Amino acid sequence: MRGTALGLAALLAACGAAAAEPAARSGTYDSLTLAVSGDAVTGVFAEQRGAADAGSPQFACVFLLRGTLAGDRAKVETWFPDEPERIPGDLAFTPDGAALTLAEDHGGCSMTTGTMVGTPYALSRRAAAVPDGWIGVGLVTAERTAFRPEPSPAPARAPYLVRLDPVAVLERRDAWVRVRYQGEKTPVIGWLPAADLAVVTP
Structure with a gap:
């Protein structure tokens, strides 16, 4: 009985240690x-x-x-x-x-x-939720680049990023990259020309 109790205590301690270990996550x-x-x-x-x-x-x-x-x-x-x-x-x-x-x-x-x-x-870490679909990161190298809803010319009025702004990369399609920028209030997601970024993926 004592051996069983000690074994259970060791198992619970191991589970607690595993739960406390930090997780590598985006x-x-x-x-x-x-x-x-x-x-x-x-x-x-x-x-x-x-x-x-x-x-x-x-x-x-x-x-x-x-x-x-x-x-x-x-x-x-x-x-x-x-x-x-x-x-x-x-x-x-x-x-x-x-x-x-x-x-x-x-x-x-x-x-x-x-x-x-x-x-x-x-x-x-800023947010508790684990983001889905991050395939890499990027850094804006152009002086200014505007978000597009689809890979196409930028609308007349669109949110934009400036040089040295960081982004998370969600998707790559030919000469375009879909990114997520963590704004001050809410994230902005859209397409940018790949030529405007330095992109790092695994």
Whole structure:
């Protein structure tokens, strides 16, 4: 009887530990947008300080990310679009979100986020719901790009994104990409020309 009780206690403890383990999942983690597909993870980190239209200097910490998951952790490489330099790092999913550590900081990060070297940079997950259908991430590289309801010329009046805005990629079709942008109030979903983005998929 005592052995059965101890076995049951051990089983319950193991189940509790498993339930408490963080899950690697797609989502927005503060300034980091992550897409998880199988054991692959892709991401875009984008944070800016200062308003250019207010005349104050503007700094940006922006980079793309790709890695392979082993449980809730991944060795990743990070880079800025069209630049050959790669900075390695570690990504870990946590009960509250995620944590990112890099071998060295990207340019501009010390003026925005602070360092990601040495101590894991904690990121909180914004939404509880697990998003469906994220196949990758993207970063707007055009100065401005307008949303379309279908792959076609942009309407006269349409919501738009600007350079260095991050998006989650939902679908690719020829020279078009269907994306989701996490706006301040509600997400915006639509089609953008692939040429206007740097896209990272597994």
